Amino acid sequence: MAQSDTVDRILDAAEELFAERGFSETSLRMITSKASVNLAAVNYHFGSKNALIHSVFARFLTPFSDTLEQAFDELEQNCAGEPPTLDQTLRALTESAVRMPQRNERGISIFMRLLGLAYTQSQGHLRKFLEQQYSQPFGRFMRLLKEATPQLSAVDRYWRIQFMLGATAFTMSSSDALRDILQNKLGVETSVQDIVARLVPFLAAGMQASDPMQAPVGKPSVA
Amino acid sequence: MAQSDTVDRILDAAEELFAERGFSETSLRMITSKASVNLAAVNYHFGSKNALIHSVFARFLTPFSDTLEQAFDELEQNCAGEPPTLDQTLRALTESAVRMPQRNERGISIFMRLLGLAYTQSQGHLRKFLEQQYSQPFGRFMRLLKEATPQLSAVDRYWRIQFMLGATAFTMSSSDALRDILQNKLGVETSVQDIVARLVPFLAAGMQASDPMQAPVGKPSVA
DNA sequence: CGCCCGGTCAAACGTATGTTTCAAACAGAT
DNA sequence: ATCTGTTTGAAACATACGTTTGACCGGGCG
Numbered sequence: 001m002a003q004s005d006t007v008d009r010i011l012d013a014a015e016e017l018f019a020e021r022g023f024s025e026t027s028l029r030m031i032t033s034k035a036s037v038n039l040a041a042v043n044y045h046f047g048s049k050n051a052l053i054h055s056v057f058a059r060f061l062t063p064f065s066d067t068l069e070q071a072f073d074e075l076e077q078n079c080a081g082e083p084p085t086l087d088q089t090l091r092a093l094t095e096s097a098v099r100m101p102q103r104n105e106r107g108i109s110i111f112m113r114l115l116g117l118a119y120t121q122s123q124g125h126l127r128k129f130l131e132q133q134y135s136q137p138f139g140r141f142m143r144l145l146k147e148a149t150p151q152l153s154a155v156d157r158y159w160r161i162q163f164m165l166g167a168t169a170f171t172m173s174s175s176d177a178l179r180d181i182l183q184n185k186l187g188v189e190t191s192v193q194d195i196v197a198r199l200v201p202f203l204a205a206g207m208q209a210s211d212p213m214q215a216p217v218g219k220p221s222v223a
Numbered sequence: 224m225a226q227s228d229t230v231d232r233i234l235d236a237a238e239e240l241f242a243e244r245g246f247s248e249t250s251l252r253m254i255t256s257k258a259s260v261n262l263a264a265v266n267y268h269f270g271s272k273n274a275l276i277h278s279v280f281a282r283f284l285t286p287f288s289d290t291l292e293q294a295f296d297e298l299e300q301n302c303a304g305e306p307p308t309l310d311q312t313l314r315a316l317t318e319s320a321v322r323m324p325q326r327n328e329r330g331i332s333i334f335m336r337l338l339g340l341a342y343t344q345s346q347g348h349l350r351k352f353l354e355q356q357y358s359q360p361f362g363r364f365m366r367l368l369k370e371a372t373p374q375l376s377a378v379d380r381y382w383r384i385q386f387m388l389g390a391t392a393f394t395m396s397s398s399d400a401l402r403d404i405l406q407n408k409l410g411v412e413t414s415v416q417d418i419v420a421r422l423v424p425f426l427a428a429g430m431q432a433s434d435p436m437q438a439p440v441g442k443p444s445v446a
Numbered sequence: 447c448g449c450c451c452g453g454t455c456a457a458a459c460g461t462a463t464g465t466t467t468c469a470a471a472c473a474g475a476t
Numbered sequence: 477a478t479c480t481g482t483t484t485g486a487a488a489c490a491t492a493c494g495t496t497t498g499a500c501c502g503g504g505c506g
Binding site: 006037038039040041044045 | 483484485486
Binding site: 022024025116117119120121154155156158159160162163164165166167168169170171174178182185186188190195198199201202203204205206207208209210 | 245247248339340342343344377378379381382383385386387388389390391392393394396397401405408409411413418421422424425426427428429430431432433
């Protein structure tokens with residue numbers, strides 16, 4: 001049957017172009033010409049450009065979501081009763097991302113970059129789509145974070161989670177470029193796993209910093 | 224003689240629209256109609272849309288750059304000889320941003336959002352413009368960071384700086400949305416100053432986390 | 447006054463976008 | 477071989493964009 005692979009070709013091309021140029025900066029014509037398919041194929045198979053964007057996200061977010069739920073299951077099972085630590089929770093997340101079945105070696109990088117874009121570019125439809133589609137694993141992650149940092153106020157925790165998201169999405173989204181720079185400047189090779197290994201302690205330390213609102217600063221602050 | 228204020232009206236409108244919608248998502252027609260000026264005025268006064276973007280950045284980045292240099296001067300002067308601490312350096316940066324003379328109360332928010340967008344949206348011309356225009360204060364900030372974290376290897380420092388940049392740029396670029404969410408969920412009002420006040424300790428703690436490559440992984444006490 | 451010139455304006459330019467159309471090609475079942 | 481529903485193809489659609497044009501206005505200066 002060889003039922004046409006047009007759909008996948010479009011998704012592959014769209015994914016890559018979106019990741020490196022953003023959504024509004026990527027036209028359907030770029031996508032279809034990169035995918036070597038007819039322009040009309042996008043609207044035929046997906047309905048609209050926005051729907052294509054949703055499909056691109058769904059293709060990697062759904063498996064990731066499943067992997068993540070599974071990792072969280074194991075985590076909670078292993079430390080039965082006690083809530084998992086912050087470090088364990090973060091590791092469950094990052095390892096789910098890294099271990100996820102990739103279509104190619106740049107997969108994880110593209111994946112991260114798209115997540116960053118989704119958050120950054122103010123595409124109302126995308127945010128709505130993601131919220132009503134993947135609220136469950138996201139909510140679960142949030143709950144785990146909450147249990148792992150009982151010392152934080154809700155507001156502090158909220159902001160620090162945003163800081164973590166930012167550091168992660170940003171770093172991963174430009175990880176290719178950053179790795180090249182490092183390679184040129186210091187002659188050091190780096191893998192995505194290396195980056196993650198450095199990122200997690202950074203995040204955990206930031207997350208557990210002493211309360212900014214009551215802790216005095218190291219040096220007596222100039223009132 | 225009431226020399227036309229068209230230029231400023233355009234800059235004001237552009238600044239606001241860019242901040243809330245991004246660059247490619249904001250058309251000249253939106254800008255000119257918000258500013259109540261003729262469409263052709265943009266190309267007449269600025270030459271092109273890209274040049275307008277540059278002008279928007281220059282208008283707040285140049286004073287900020289000056290303020291920052293001054294803050295760094297004072298900083299280095301005060302702790303004569305000794306290099307400023309990480310916390311001091313970060314505070315010099317953020318306080319320069321916050322204290323900068325604002326055109327209106329949303330100024331700092333817009334300013335941050337635009338900086339985040341500049342880093343996030345892959346506008347080649349913008350990055351080039353910023354690099355060749357404001358490389359000096361940026362380089363100086365990097366040098367101060369280096370002196371404030373002598374315990375870090377070059378590679379560790381490199382990655383952690385990226386993490387900091389990411390957390391900052393990302394948070395600031397979506398700060399309005401994040402503040403709204405917080406307002407709806409917990410009924411808490413937040414100012415940019417609040418966010419910054421929470422961000423700095425997070426960054427400082429992450430920056431000074433124990434070396435990820437030699438520290439044991441489990442959950443040891445903080446050595 | 448006449449002249450000029452910085453600034454404004456409505457209108458048009460050419461190009462690129464997302465989407466639609468409709469005929470042709472194709473597959474599989476009858 | 478013929479029919480049927482699905483998928484491709486080239487072309488056109490309407491709209492929006494950034495930019496350019498040329499007419500027009502209103503003071504300052506000779």
